[in-house]
Amino acid sequence: MGPVIVWFRRDLRLNDHPALAEAARSGRPVLPVFIRDKSVVGLGAAPAWRLEKGLESLSRSLAGIGSRLILRNGDADDCLDDLILETGADAVFWTRLYDPASKQRDRAIKASLKSRGVDARSFSGHLLTEPVRLRTKEGGPFRVYSPFWRAMVREGIQVDLMPAPKDMRPPERWPASEKLEAWNLGQGMRRGAAVLSRHVVAGEEAALERLDQFAEGKIDGYKSNRDLVSEAGTSGLSPFLSLGEVSPVRCWARAMHASESGSPGAGTFMKELAWREFAHHLMHHFPDLGHRNWRDGWESFPWNLEENRPDVLAWKQGRTGYALIDAAMRELQVTGTMHNRARMVAASFLTKHLMTDWRVGLRWFEQHLVDWDTASNAMGWQWVAGCGPDAAPFFRIFNPETQAKKFDPDGRYARRWIAEGQADPPSTAMDFFEAIPARWQLSLDMAPAAPIVELADGRSRALAAYSRLTGKSQDLPNVG
Numbered sequence: 001m002g003p004v005i006v007w008f009r010r011d012l013r014l015n016d017h018p019a020l021a022e023a024a025r026s027g028r029p030v031l032p033v034f035i036r037d038k039s040v041v042g043l044g045a046a047p048a049w050r051l052e053k054g055l056e057s058l059s060r061s062l063a064g065i066g067s068r069l070i071l072r073n074g075d076a077d078d079c080l081d082d083l084i085l086e087t088g089a090d091a092v093f094w095t096r097l098y099d100p101a102s103k104q105r106d107r108a109i110k111a112s113l114k115s116r117g118v119d120a121r122s123f124s125g126h127l128l129t130e131p132v133r134l135r136t137k138e139g140g141p142f143r144v145y146s147p148f149w150r151a152m153v154r155e156g157i158q159v160d161l162m163p164a165p166k167d168m169r170p171p172e173r174w175p176a177s178e179k180l181e182a183w184n185l186g187q188g189m190r191r192g193a194a195v196l197s198r199h200v201v202a203g204e205e206a207a208l209e210r211l212d213q214f215a216e217g218k219i220d221g222y223k224s225n226r227d228l229v230s231e232a233g234t235s236g237l238s239p240f241l242s243l244g245e246v247s248p249v250r251c252w253a254r255a256m257h258a259s260e261s262g263s264p265g266a267g268t269f270m271k272e273l274a275w276r277e278f279a280h281h282l283m284h285h286f287p288d289l290g291h292r293n294w295r296d297g298w299e300s301f302p303w304n305l306e307e308n309r310p311d312v313l314a315w316k317q318g319r320t321g322y323a324l325i326d327a328a329m330r331e332l333q334v335t336g337t338m339h340n341r342a343r344m345v346a347a348s349f350l351t352k353h354l355m356t357d358w359r360v361g362l363r364w365f366e367q368h369l370v371d372w373d374t375a376s377n378a379m380g381w382q383w384v385a386g387c388g389p390d391a392a393p394f395f396r397i398f399n400p401e402t403q404a405k406k407f408d409p410d411g412r413y414a415r416r417w418i419a420e421g422q423a424d425p426p427s428t429a430m431d432f433f434e435a436i437p438a439r440w441q442l443s444l445d446m447a448p449a450a451p452i453v454e455l456a457d458g459r460s461r462a463l464a465a466y467s468r469l470t471g472k473s474q475d476l477p478n479v480g
């Protein structure tokens with residue numbers, strides 16, 4: 001029996017890894033591989049930079065059990081074929097992904113390998129359950145979150161935690177590997193990389209530590225604190241989940257345990273994990289989720305499509321004159337993440353007050369989020385814009401000032417990220433000037449930004465366009 005290739009993609013961990021566990025259990029030599037194919041080359045600047053950190057960490061973990069991460073560059077099918085030829089491997093295992101490009105690639109590779117007698121097998125591990133497992137009564141996919149959640153609970157999640165293999169049989173001779181440094185995955189970040197490094201931790205060990213800390217403490221207050229933008233009231237697990245440095249099943253299991261011990265926030269946290277699941281369910285069943293308006297009729301909505309119109313540029317640069325939005329957009333530049341509440345308000349402002357196509361915002365996040373996840377990003381943008389599945393109704397136009405009063409009542413979040421106007425700004429706010437492109441020519445001596453749009457004007461413009469689209473009256477409730 002030849003070696004088994006374990007092809008890592010968005011599952012950069014050793015624990016709870018069914019494909020790796022199966023390979024290790026086989027007793028055959030195991031060849032862990034990561035391939036820089038076009039799905040990697042096409043990553044945005046921050047996700048690619050973050051991936052490099054994840055791969056460094058995975059290499060170290062594998063070395064710790066006497067193994068190695070082999071790096072190859074090129075089309076995945078060619079790279080796998082080369083490795084099979086070089087090593088005599090006769091099995092390739094991987095963890096399933098659900099976005100259209102990955103599914104298409106994986107299907108073709110599986111068919112081709114199988115036709116040549118290679119044992120090509122995909123395993124679960126990226127989600128809590130398979131997107132095909134949950135079906136409506138009529139047998140179709142879910143389009144609304146609440147019944148999806150109820151079905152998930154009804155069907156139950158199989159919690160099968162797997163320890164990392166203690167050792168794995170190495171091949172007789174390791175095949176050649178490229179050098180991670182030579183890929184320079186972080187190059188798109190340019191000067192922002194040094195700033196991000198101060199805020200980002202990566203790897204399975206860090207992920208498990210983060211989960212422990214959260215499940216043993218903050219989870220209790222999660223329900224009441226999760227919307228407060230200046231609090232670290234959420235888990236901060238999204239970058240780890242995005243690259244699979246921790247399994248969703250482990251997060252779920254910890255939350256279950258906390259819930260059984262009476263934690264008041266655990267149930268809410270589980271519902272959030274289910275939003276991630278719902279996003280992948282949608283993307284699996286509606287592969288255009290990231291490209292096309294999900295609801296019919298929205299193609300004729302008069303979105304602004306200009307990426308660099310001055311008001312859109314002000315949004316990107318955190319200079320809209322609305323503190324909650326500007327703080328959020330700067331948090332993104334400095335840390336590669338943004339609080340969920342702030343994501344919703346910033347996305348609402350772009351798509352509604354500035355009437356800008358949600359795909360402009362989606363692409364900006366795709367470049368800047370270290371937790372970028374194709375399904376959650378697409379669902380988030382379409383949800384906020386009002387054209388997506390189970391979307392917030394279009395007339396729900398968040399008012400950034402009201403939202404700031406509710407969720408940043410003492411202005412701590414704004415002060416943490418916006419330096420202008422402060423006599424002694426904190427280092428987090430100063431970091432922004434170091435992270436952003438020099439060509440933006442923004443500096444501390446600038447006057448604080450003045451509002452780029454009157455909120456009432458932006459709101460009525462958006463509602464008028466919406467009522468033209470739907471034929472409904474503009475006289476809609478103000479729920480912002």
Ligand SMILES: Cc1cc2nc3c(=O)[nH]c(=O)nc-3n(C[C@H](O)[C@H](O)[C@H](O)COP(=O)(O)OP(=O)(O)OC[C@H]3O[C@@H](n4cnc5c(N)ncnc54)[C@H](O)[C@@H]3O)c2cc1C
Nearest residue numbers: 234235236237238272273275276340372373376377380381
């Ligand atoms: C416009 C927009 C874009 C977004 N883009 C992304 C993205 O690219 N990647 C991403 O992981 N999340 C995205 N989200 C969802 C959400 O903002 C983040 O998952 C959350 O802020 C991560 O912080 P946390 O890990 O502390 O979350 P917690 O509150 O601790 O939640 C735990 C986990 O549940 C999942 N989760 C929570 N809320 C959501 C949600 N609304 N949708 C999907 N999953 C959720 C995440 O995996 C998260 O790590 C987006 C939301 C919006 C409104």
